[in-house]
Amino acid sequence: MKVLFAAAEIHPYAKSGGLADVSQSLPNALSAAVEITAVMPLYGSIDPAHHAIRATDLHFDVSVGDSRHPVRIHEAQNDGVATLFVDAPGFGDRHGLYGDATGEYPDNDLRFGIFCAAVVELAQRFGSDVLHLNDWHTAPAALWAREKRLKARVIYTIHNLAYQGVFEAQSLQRLGWSRDYFTMDMLEFYGRVNWMKAGIAFSDRVTTVSPAYAQEILTPEFGCGLDGFLSGYRHKLSGIVNGIDTGHFDPERDPSLFCNYGPDDPEGKKKNKHALVQSYAYKDPERPLLIMVTRLVHQKGIDLVLEAIEMLLALPVNLLMLGEGDEHYRLQLEGASARHENFVILFGYDEALSHRIYAAGDILLMPSLFEPCGLNQLIAMHYGTLPVVHCVGGLKDTVHDVDIADKEACGRGIVFETAKPEALTHAVKRALALLENPERFAQVMRRNMECDFSFKSSAERYLELYRSELEPKDGSSRVKRK
Numbered sequence: 001m002k003v004l005f006a007a008a009e010i011h012p013y014a015k016s017g018g019l020a021d022v023s024q025s026l027p028n029a030l031s032a033a034v035e036i037t038a039v040m041p042l043y044g045s046i047d048p049a050h051h052a053i054r055a056t057d058l059h060f061d062v063s064v065g066d067s068r069h070p071v072r073i074h075e076a077q078n079d080g081v082a083t084l085f086v087d088a089p090g091f092g093d094r095h096g097l098y099g100d101a102t103g104e105y106p107d108n109d110l111r112f113g114i115f116c117a118a119v120v121e122l123a124q125r126f127g128s129d130v131l132h133l134n135d136w137h138t139a140p141a142a143l144w145a146r147e148k149r150l151k152a153r154v155i156y157t158i159h160n161l162a163y164q165g166v167f168e169a170q171s172l173q174r175l176g177w178s179r180d181y182f183t184m185d186m187l188e189f190y191g192r193v194n195w196m197k198a199g200i201a202f203s204d205r206v207t208t209v210s211p212a213y214a215q216e217i218l219t220p221e222f223g224c225g226l227d228g229f230l231s232g233y234r235h236k237l238s239g240i241v242n243g244i245d246t247g248h249f250d251p252e253r254d255p256s257l258f259c260n261y262g263p264d265d266p267e268g269k270k271k272n273k274h275a276l277v278q279s280y281a282y283k284d285p286e287r288p289l290l291i292m293v294t295r296l297v298h299q300k301g302i303d304l305v306l307e308a309i310e311m312l313l314a315l316p317v318n319l320l321m322l323g324e325g326d327e328h329y330r331l332q333l334e335g336a337s338a339r340h341e342n343f344v345i346l347f348g349y350d351e352a353l354s355h356r357i358y359a360a361g362d363i364l365l366m367p368s369l370f371e372p373c374g375l376n377q378l379i380a381m382h383y384g385t386l387p388v389v390h391c392v393g394g395l396k397d398t399v400h401d402v403d404i405a406d407k408e409a410c411g412r413g414i415v416f417e418t419a420k421p422e423a424l425t426h427a428v429k430r431a432l433a434l435l436e437n438p439e440r441f442a443q444v445m446r447r448n449m450e451c452d453f454s455f456k457s458s459a460e461r462y463l464e465l466y467r468s469e470l471e472p473k474d475g476s477s478r479v480k481r482k
């Protein structure tokens with residue numbers, strides 16, 4: 001089976017969030033069973049020499065709207081997965097993935113339109129059986145695959161419904177799309193063009209990154225304006241929970257840590273905490289360490305944390321937050337940190353530091369208002385850090401409350417139901433109470449650290465999905481199995 005997997009971000013080449021992690025780990029996990037090639041744009045921020053990316057002989061023009069655009073394909077191996085880079089106008093000359101300090105690039109429709117046209121061309125040339133698209137940046141490929149009668153079955157994965165790729169109506173013409181598509185049941189969205197709708201409407205199957213989120217997005221609360229539209233496609237919608245790359249996130253081998261440790265070595269985890277907290281001026285470094293590693297955006301519950309901050313910091317804890325994002329959060333968090341000696345906020349995106357924080361933390365706060373899957377809680381559990389999560393989406397699917405689930409020995413953290421400061425604070429108090437019971441805490445931590453959070457079982461679900469799409473009704477397979 002030949003699979004082409006297209007995404008706007010793939011770790012380690014470009015990452016703004018979990019999409020990049022998944023777009024590395026999933027093809028990697030699938031590569032044992034299928035012939036998979038990943039493809040992404042060649043952004044100006046990617047240093048080809050650093051990543052051993054080389055130009056190939058493959059180059060062609062793609063037509064988007066009235067224009068033709070030259071495309072050259074580059075290639076690298078990413079943990080054994082052939083990864084292609086589309087070198088096309090609008091990417092190489094810019095450092096941002098989607099925008100810069102002044103906002104989103106105004107020609108994102110054309111940039112990612114060219115990328116998608118190249119993806120479809122590649123799928124055609126490779127004779128791909130499955131074209132796996134991810135998020136709005138790749139959605140036009142579903143429409144073009146349908147127009148060009150591509151042999152490949154098209155899977156479209158929604159990693160976050162909140163980002164839909166919405167453009168002015170003129171964009172229709174720029175991309176050369178017929179006005180016939182500009183209806184409510186296809187691309188039209190309040191007078192504008194919505195790419196997410198294209199991905200949903202024109203793909204053969206739609207997945208989200210957790211079963212709970214697949215259900216939630218059918219409701220007005222989580223549907224981001226598309227719940228009604230999505231309900232029309234519920235027959236092809238399902239959820240498969242993400243995993244993490246346990247090779248990259250491995251406390252026993254992680255080169256970023258002060259000291260490696262495993263489930264049998266809780267002292268090793270403590271050494272990481274001591275080494276990290278001493279870099280910051282906490283008055284009492286021995287206190288339980290609450291951590292957050294997050295984009296500073298509304299989704300992640302930053303407002304909730306700010307509302308609860310006085311209550312949280314009145315508890316006998318230290319809080320360490322690493323984040324990048326909205327400026328107004330930065331100012332408010334800086335203000336709170338200046339008022340409280342037990343709160344350190346670090347701004348920026350720092351992969352190695354994030355690993356040290358996961359290793360050092362006692363408790364991870366993840367109060368997301370909605371969460372398609374969430375990787376932080378999986379990483380935290382793998383590093384023996386207790387997650388405190390809001391009961392939404394993938395958090396609901398992956399973290400079971402210790403007080404509710406422990407009878408079946410499957411409790412993994414603390415889950416709170418309502419996005420209210422009191423509920424968050426109460427959840428943290430419950431986490432602290434668990435910490436004070438070392439035997440029970442150690443039991444939960446060991447259970448979490450020994451759990452397989454890798455992409456293995458998720459990859460099996462995707463494989464089943466691919467196969468079910470390729471099996472014709474009469475049972476004779478359309479393709480040979482690898």
Ligand code: ADP
Nearest residue numbers: 017018294295323324348349350354374375376
């Ligand atoms: P999202 O994709 O919505 O941001 P996920 O939980 O799916 O959230 O994935 C977030 C990923 O990005 C995790 O690997 C997390 O550790 C990482 N991350 C988030 N913010 C930072 C940061 N400031 N520095 C380093 N890593 C970060």
